[in-house]
Every structure is written in C-alpha cells, then in structure tokens.
Amino acid sequence: MRLRPRKGPLVCQEVVELVTDYLEGAMSRAERRRFEAHLADCPHCTEYLAQMRATIRLTGRLEADDLTAEMSDDLGELFRRWRVEGDERPG
Amino acid sequence: MGFRRPDPAAVAETELVARLRAGEEAAFVALAGRHQATMLRLASTFVPSTAVAEEVVQDTWVAVLRGLDGFDGRASFKTWLLAILVNRAKSAGMSEARSLPVGDAGPAVDRSRFDAAGAWASPPRHWVEESEDRLMARGLRETLELALKRLPSRQRAIVILRDVDGLSGEEVCGVLRISAGNQRVLLHRARSHLRAAVEEFVER
Numbered sequence: 001m002r003l004r005p006r007k008g009p010l011v012c013q014e015v016v017e018l019v020t021d022y023l024e025g026a027m028s029r030a031e032r033r034r035f036e037a038h039l040a041d042c043p044h045c046t047e048y049l050a051q052m053r054a055t056i057r058l059t060g061r062l063e064a065d066d067l068t069a070e071m072s073d074d075l076g077e078l079f080r081r082w083r084v085e086g087d088e089r090p091g
Numbered sequence: 092m093g094f095r096r097p098d099p100a101a102v103a104e105t106e107l108v109a110r111l112r113a114g115e116e117a118a119f120v121a122l123a124g125r126h127q128a129t130m131l132r133l134a135s136t137f138v139p140s141t142a143v144a145e146e147v148v149q150d151t152w153v154a155v156l157r158g159l160d161g162f163d164g165r166a167s168f169k170t171w172l173l174a175i176l177v178n179r180a181k182s183a184g185m186s187e188a189r190s191l192p193v194g195d196a197g198p199a200v201d202r203s204r205f206d207a208a209g210a211w212a213s214p215p216r217h218w219v220e221e222s223e224d225r226l227m228a229r230g231l232r233e234t235l236e237l238a239l240k241r242l243p244s245r246q247r248a249i250v251i252l253r254d255v256d257g258l259s260g261e262e263v264c265g266v267l268r269i270s271a272g273n274q275r276v277l278l279h280r281a282r283s284h285l286r287a288a289v290e291e292f293v294e295r
Binding site: 011012013014016017019020021024026042044045047048050051052053054055056057058059060061062063071072074075076078079080082083 | 114116119120123124127128149152153156157198199200202205208209210211214215216217218219223226227231232235236239250254255257260271275278279282283285286289290
C-alpha cells in the first residue's frame, strides 16, 4: 500500500505518504536526503509537514477526563475487596 | 530509541506503585485516575460498547492488583498495565477476529488534490500558526474526538497511545504486540485522517 519510491526526485503525492516515516526517524540517510530535498523546493509539502506536526500536538491536547466520583467509589471498593482477598490468602 | 531523561511523572508513578504495594488505597485511586481515560479509550477499540470497556478496565485493575507482586519494573508500570488491558480487551472483544486489514487502503491525501504528475493541484492552506488554544475553544476538540472515534480500531488504539498518551513507538509495539513497521503504517493512516479533519474544521 505504500508507494514504493522510484529513483529520482519525489513528487508531492509521494511525500505525503512518507511524512510519518520521516517524523519517526525510519528513513535511511539517502531517503531522508531525498525527502528533505523535496521540502526545500516545495512550500506546499513544507506546509503539509507543519500541519502533521500541528495535528500531533492538537491530538495530544485531548487529555484525560477526570475520574467521576462514581468511578472513584467503584475503584475504592475494588481495592478493599482485593485487600480482604489478600488477607484471606494463606501465608 | 534514544536516552530519556527521568521525567517527573515517571518518578511520581514509581512512588505511587511503591505506595500501592504497601497497601495504600489512596495510591491505588491516584494511579487509576492517571490511567483511566487511556484505559477506557484503548479498551473501546477492542470491544463493542462503553459498558464492556468499563468492565474490561475493572477486570484489568483486579488482574493488576493480583499480579502486582510479579511486576518486576523492567517495563514501565504503564506499559505493563496497558499490556494486561489489551489481553483482557482482546478476550472480551472480538476485534482481533474482525480486525481490519493493516491500514485502510486510502491515501493520506485525496488523489483529487494532486495533478497528473503528482504535484499539489489544491495545496494545503496555511493555518498552522493559528492559536491552538483558540482552535480548541472554537470546537476543534469535539471535531478531533469525533474523528478519533471514526478511525478503524487499530489505528485508533495506536494514535491514542502515541499522540494522546505519549507512549513511544517501541512501547506501543510492546503493548499491542505489533511490529514496528505495522505500527508506523497504522500511525500514518491515523494521523493523516486526523490532519484532514483539522483541515476541514479550519477551512469550513
């Protein structure tokens, strides 16, 4: 499913499929050079890469909801049951 | 993976685990609070309903408490915990059986946006410098949550762990038992979908 890059310069449509490999540091040095050479000449792909980074940051802001009181109560009860179980355990 | 600085959250976590081992209920509730949202989100990617996901989370805590003596601290507590969760969720759900092929086939960006030579015909507009606070306040949070819910389950699991929860790629491979290559392909699909959702939100 990945575009298997041909030799020669990358085109934009290939670049957008390689962004994650680039961000993950999963490229060989040659691949990386080719990728960066395209970016140097292409403001649109540079923008695209910046948008992927922004998306990652924005996704990171979908932080955890706090525990509801009900969930805390349930967990407290679960814990106390476990302690009783532990006390009944031989040894 | 490179060297990681000891991070204060990890130190606090180790301390909570030690207190839990000493039998302190407050430490347990604090640990559960830290991980509950990720656990619920992750469990939901394997099972059909929120109710089942909640059961999986409860079961996981029971298993964690029972298995605490066996936790050797080689992995972080979080990855140990999440690996247990994934096991439970897989047996509760059927997602493995009905799991989608790795990565849906679609491209990262719709083909119609490129010309015949593969260059941008309809390039991305500039929005990355818009204030992220303002975007979130304007409703992007809801848009992103919805886009996340609509992702195929494995993509969703990976992006939750990587980008919402901040696990490393290596940790995610351990928790979900997938290869580094698969992890990357699925992450790519997921992030590409989410970027498109942000773009649509910003431009509407």
